[in-house]
Amino acid sequence: MKRIKIAAMLFVVAGFMLLNACSSSSDSTTLGNWTKTTPYKGVKRSGAFSFTIGTTVYAGLGFDGDDYWSDAYSFDINNGYWQAIKPFPGKPRERAVAFAVDGKGYVGLGYNRDEDKQELGDFWVYDPTTNEWDSLGLFGGSARYNAIAFAIGSKGYVGTGYDGDNTNSDFWEFDPSTNSWKEVVSYPGEKIESGLAFVVNGKAYIGTGRDNGSYNLDFWEFVPGAEGSNPTWTKRSPGTDQSDYDKFKLAMYRHDAVAVVNGTDAYIVGGVASSGAADKAVYHFDATTFNWDTKTSFEGSARSLAIGFVLNSRIFVGTGQNGTSRYDDVWEFKPLEEYSETN
Template identity: 45%
Template sequence: MKSKIGIWISIALFGLMMSCTTEEDSTVEEGNWIKRSSFDGVGRSGAVSFVIGDKAYIGLGFDGDDYLTDFWTYDPDQNYWQKAAEFPGVARSGAVAFSIGDKGYVTTGYNDDELVEELGDTWEYNSATDTWTQLADFGGSARYKAVGFATGGYGYVGTGYDGSHLKDFWRLDPASGEWTQIVSLTGEKRKGAVSFVIDSYTYVCTGSNNGLYEADLLAFDPSEAGWSQLEDVNEDDDDQDAILREDGVAFVLDGKGYVTVGSLGSNQNTTWEYTPGSGVWTEKTAFEGTGRTGAVAFTINGRAFVALGQSGSSRWDDIWEFVPTETYDEDD
């Protein structure tokens, strides 16, 4: 009898050891997040960012009390911030931004202090003169939580929410400042999605539509002005449901796309890497700041950053650099 009890105790202890080992081994430590110099402006969510040359431009958003119009530049080499020209349009959050050449573009957004809460005005920022110029209004309905990107010398904006979920897409010609409607997004309408550009293709994924989180991955080819649907992000692996989210961010490093933070009913900090052509998503080290929504992300000279955002009633002013080739270091 004692022998049997001893055997069962040994089995139980072995099971406990295996359980602990499995939990430790399941921790993803591929990639390292490094905290950089905090944003000089007030903490906020729903800001926008774009990159021109060696600097990122970050502005707008909501600080919990007020919608904002300030803009700041970030120099990653010197790790410091400087004030840029104030945005002259209506203060807003949930807008989109992108850059073409030495100019930045901001359009759409939301401000519930305004008579019409959804916005559609479009502004061009000249980095050489630190000035803003208003262009023709966005071609589609005024909206917020859309996606915006630039590729092939044009800007593109689509999806979002104007009281209903949307999937239409529009192209901005920076030479004329005019908008032209193109083919709509393949798949479901959505708001709070992300986009990232790799080579000549743009990828759109995540977001939500009437409370459902979207799992499809869509690719845009500007040479054909058309969309194709790739493998769903969770088609082969139920664990990859963790990619699903709303109000996350995306960036590109070394020909791969990354998606992190956002909300899946609760704030997320998981980070996923996508390799084009493979259909494979690989989990990387989770974002080391507080899980959040409404952050911004950008890449400058092969370096990627995630900044700002919201957790509950807290608005953040931190900025983190992600290095996918380094191993997780809790001391950074």
């Protein structure tokens, strides 16, 4: 009888431990699911630009390993397909920057090794209501590529990048109402090229990138100043939790990654990690807590120099390169879904 009671007790304890283990496993499940969607309409490429206006993303330019491209396309989330827009009228290029302000897209800078001056400094504006491009002349700083750009309110901002001689930290504000550039307070971190920027609630966050092959842990918050005054920069990093800090460090140690924002959540996808290899990792930044965690890795081929965009709170990443391979696939990311290997 005693043996039966002991066996029963052991069975209960084992069941309790198994239940706890299952619960713990479920609690620690890495969220995020990727599904393949409509591919990019143009040829496979890397280093393309993209900007969004309303429910539509516009993307173009880039390099396919042999040629630089001037074609551009739009994708309206309500229609679900890509269609050609008027080609970019400037020199074809890769690694340009882009941003959108007040219903128009702005594209400039970049790189074309076939030109005498490989680094480009011109800027252009695209009006989707007329399907026309217009020249804005030259950027306020030096011609360059691998810079970063973003828009806040009615202004665009461009800075950092490589100009053929130097890695830069200067920053410039563009006013579409006057089509003029004004230099503002420089990026205070280490000089970088191939970094990234994303905007949450009127604040930009700048990080990743490299200088002379070196990576750093700089991660800065940019807040525009009032009219006529300079913006402010604040260094941001996670708290003292070691796990959080380790994820932050891994997220920053990369270049040519892509960032997408949905609400107060930002996601850094792919790029070239400090190992020197293209990466599939996805890091999540919560702009309300400054916490970092990981999501399910990108399910396409590892890549850098991709495009990322958000339409109607739906997140997409596509194109890019891994070594000599270029891509035209586009994937949708659902960060709150559990991973499914069937889609």
